[in-house]
Amino acid sequence: MEFFNSAFGKNITFVRPAYFIISGFIGIPNVKYYYVFLFFVYVVSVVGNTAVMAVICLDHNLRTPKYVAVFNLAFADLFGSSALVPKVLDIFLFNHHHIPYNDCLTFLFFCYTCLSMQSLNLVALSFDRLVAIIFPLHYQVKVTHSSMFALIGSFWLFVIIITLIAVCLLTRLSYCQSVVINSYFCDHGQIYKLACNDTTPNNVIGRLLPLLILWLPLVFIVCTYLYIGYTLSKVATVQERVKAFKTCTAHLSLVAIYFLPILVTFTMSANIHPNARIINLSLTSVFPPMLNPIIYVLQTQEIKVSVRKLFKIRKSQISVKK
Template sequence: MADQHRSEQFFNPALEENVTFVRPAYFIIAGFIGIPYINYYFVFLFFVYILSVVGNTTVLTVIVLDHTLRGPKYVAVFSLALTDILSSTAVVPKCLDIFMFNHYYISYNECLTFMFVCFTLLAMQCFNLVAMSYDRLMAIMYPLHYQVKVTQKFMINLIVFLWLFAITVNLTIVGLITRLSFCKSVVINSYFCDHGPVYRLGCNDVSPSRVIGVLTTVIMLWVPLAFILATYCCIAYALLKLSTVQERKKAFKTCSGHLSLVTIYFLPISLVFGFGSKMHPNARIINLSLTTIIPPMLNPIIYVFQTQEIKQSFNKLVRKRRQSKIAG
């Protein structure tokens, strides 16, 4: 019994202060409530979601059906497309259910599950871009040894490790939330069970959650961005060493798709995190939601149109489909 009491005190510091520990039955998601003309935004969300699912499913289908797309680069592309589908599906349908059908109440356990899934998938969007940048770095800086240094098995192991790392970090985040007592408000001022708005509702010591929130932002946003920028500095240096402008253009073209993905993901979210405190709360919520849903929609468009191999594979599959219909 003494060990159990000490364990409860460790996870629930409020017990040490003889304060009643409160775990609410539900939270209220209130992020979009009161924003003018918000129903038009929900229609926009719906169409963006459909485009995201269709586009990323197309990329997954092309990679699965075309056996020439089996290089390590496409392991990361496959993982990114899968992550984009899952993240869009985790966020958009739930947002539409909450705000269009007035289902603002979400149970405590469902909220924590929602938080874990969303943050894990958002982290994997960053980590997939890191894996792709590493692949491009090795391909350009070590072209003769690329196939030895970066194999399909290596990339699969890297992606699996990144998934496990993201899952572990976000389980820690959710675990620390369970230590909090919610004796005041249960209204979450966000469009999903966002970590910051949730832990700030705690009545006991929220400093562990605050610290892990800052560390997670650094680990899952700023460190990946710094790594990607460093890789492109190295790539730029390697390109300058090429003898002709034509060779430089050809080498850089292999990075253009990835560089576009990095820009559309990191630029908006960096602006939100960098200047979010100066924004109106409603504007911050809208901008943060856009950084969640727009990249998954644009990623497949960029890869289909800017990656020559996928474009060729897509056109080949379309031609085969047409020929089979004609033959049938």
């Protein structure tokens, strides 16, 4: 952080507050019912993602490159939910609205890292579907464990670095007026807009983050499926196209659940009440981690078969003990 501070000049005194105040849900009627809902969503997310990770670890048939990406998505969902929801409930349910300066930046780092990784993980899964459908004979060569680990590792490195840059740039800001963050967590945009010195670098990184983490991955995924559809329309029969797209239903559902609420919220943000915008944004953060494991269990044949097999093994072990 000292590197970032020194880059903007020597002998600069930064006015850093002792704490920030998170005020996002304050003033929303009957909001305690929403906290109960958030707790329920979090419990389902933890149970569902832990179950998916356990099934992939226990079943050797699921230790394929595709399920490396699915495991990583479940891990990012679990980690992201655990970084966000318990802290949100602690802040608003127990009136701990004052969050220390360093704790707030740490909170921001982990939330942004995990939410960003969810988006990029969908890119990894779309790459898997592209190669599996368009180049099936080369799938075993192109999509290997090493290539998938390298792809996911590079995504983790990228989101950690860009989020760390955003956090470090916040440390050069001075706060001489309000320290009230009008959001449900330590939101990067809400924090740097409170500063009273030059926020140009923060504004630049604030514009880059959605571009790199949301829009470019979405464009890649859309182009991937357009290419898949175009190629199949040229060489495949109707039955083959339906069969190919059935293998993509789980991934397409994840993409829709992650990106559609964000697109709707950002498109309508100017026309909706600030309280409604905060609720919508919080839902876009907590819903995908809850629904992703449910979708994969219900729509992926390999996982359904694996779950049935594990239950049969467990049932037989219990009967033998009796």
